[in-house]
Amino acid sequence: MPQTTETTPDEHFMQRAFQLAEYGRGYVSPNPMVGCVLVAEGDIIGEGWHRNYGGPHAEVQAILDAEKRGNEGLLKSATAYVTLEPCSHFGKTPPCADLLIDKKIRKVVVANHDPNPLVAGRGLTILKNAGIEVKSGILAATGHDLNRRFFTFFTKKRPYVILKWAETADGFIAGAGGQPVSISNGYSSQLVHRWRSEEDAILVGRQTVVNDNPRLNVRHWSGISPLRVVLDRNLRLPQALHVFDRSQPTIVYNYLKSTEVPETPERYASEPALAFAQIEKGEDELSQVLADLHKRKVQSVLVEGGTQVISAFINAGLWDEIRHCQSLSRLEEISGVKLSGNAEPIKGIKAPVTSGTLVGFENIDGDLWKYYRFFDSQVYD
Structure with a gap:
């Protein structure tokens, strides 16, 4: 029985x-x-x-x-x-x-x-x-x-880091040269916007901003938009991009300059601020960013960057959770490029390599979402 x-x-x-x-x-x-x-x-x-x-x-x-x-x-x-x-x-x-x-x-x-x-x-x-x-x-x-x-905020002295990306059935995260392609469906998009509303900050690298010009806000769900965190080491991004529109609090991490940023939770600021925070060039740049966000009482970061940024977090061991979507469609089907029999394989940006322990999955109208955790041995009572 x-x-x-x-x-x-x-x-x-x-x-x-x-x-x-x-x-x-x-x-x-x-x-x-x-x-x-x-x-x-x-x-x-x-x-x-x-x-x-x-x-x-x-x-x-x-x-x-x-x-x-x-x-x-x-x-x-x-x-x-x-x-x-x-x-x-x-x-x-x-x-x-x-x-x-x-x-x-x-x-x-x-x-x-x-x-x-x-x-x-x-x-x-x-x-x-x-x-x-x-x-x-x-x-x-x-x-x-x-x-x-x-718990992560107090025990690891950094925000809880969630890595999120979508890839095609043949393992691409973007088209050739980083060209944006719509990989996940509308239901998955709504889910992602719910996740944005649940986290303190959302982080992207410079190339994602150049390629996608994202708003990084909450649109398809009710809730508070997260603090925008942008990695632009040499401050080369044009100020006309959405991330600089002051519609929500934004911090740009770079090598060149810092401006004063209140240490109160920026996400709840009545007047969204655009700030610059200087980091030192080196192998621990992501650790510097997370340490600074910890100082500002940011408890969680949703990383929606490209392969380079996400892989950097994985390789540094600076992550706690992965949310990974795989489409049923190949890149050539999504991009609309038709290949002849003798054509070279379509080129694109390969997705990051997943690691960690698989803890769950769900199918959202054909999009397969897999969830991974980076577990440690600490027990909390």
């Missing part, structure tokens, strides 16, 4: 907290996505999630929800299921650990400890010292996967 794995009550309510946390994707960085469920006598009496950067945290929202439902009297007997350790410091909002104590919550169950040095176990210690029962590590792997950008 097939074996079934029963879900414990703690796991059941934590799974609901994860569902709530997901609603904050694309809106809360550099904060983590957090959901909170308040349970008394086996029933949910309130729930909430962190909705936007600078706004109330999940615990606050859940308590407000409980009070709105008329369940304030049940808080003293309630268990709070929170996807991440409650904060213990004053930031844009007061400490959530203090709020849980003030409301006399009986028990707090969390998936993960917070890797932020400003918290790092202090939140749970404060709760324990106040006499609140604490339990941690419930569905910890799921919690880490949910906030893998947040």
Whole structure:
């Protein structure tokens, strides 16, 4: 007989907290996505999630929800299921650990400890010292996967890097000389724009800007456009290109000059800025870029560059995830070039070589998307 794995009550309510946390994707960085469920006598009496950067945290929202439902009297007997350790410091909002104590919550169950040095176990210690029962590590792997950008930011001291490209059935990413070709279909394009809305920054190299003149914004999905990151080492790109239109925050990394850039999250800037950041020529240029983005609190980067830029990230080991689309059509079919029997094979730019561990795939109307991860051995609880 097939074996079934029963879900414990703690796991059941934590799974609901994860569902709530997901609603904050694309809106809360550099904060983590957090959901909170308040349970008394086996029933949910309130729930909430962190909705936007600078706004109330999940615990606050859940308590407000409980009070709105008329369940304030049940808080003293309630268990709070929170996807991440409650904060213990004053930031844009007061400490959530203090709020849980003030409301006399009986028990707090969390998936993960917070890797932020400003918290790092202090939140749970404060709760324990106040006499609140604490339990941690419930569905910890799921919690880490949910906030893998947040964990990478603090443990690796760089943004979480996602490499994305589409290639033809015969392995080309572009036509001869980098000529743009439309490889993926409209449904895949919509998916990519959703991904853009979920990440802090989008990065391309100079040649992609020259060949495609991309806007690098979110158009086919609702959400916030990412910070544009352009690698233009010698500042040769014409200022008339879309990346310089100041429609969204943009940083150009180069060898020649720097301009002042606020360290607050540029993605939420009310007045999009165009800035230049100088890097030193050398083998660690990508590391310099990621270190600078880390300093600016950028937690994730979607790399949509060409083969040269993507391969550089792969070869340097500076990536965490690959999202790779393969079309059913060959380059000659997509480009519309008809070859005679004696013609030379069509020329184009070969796609990067994929590496990592395959973790999933999906077929989107003929486009085969494959997803890879670069795993390390660290365990988070």
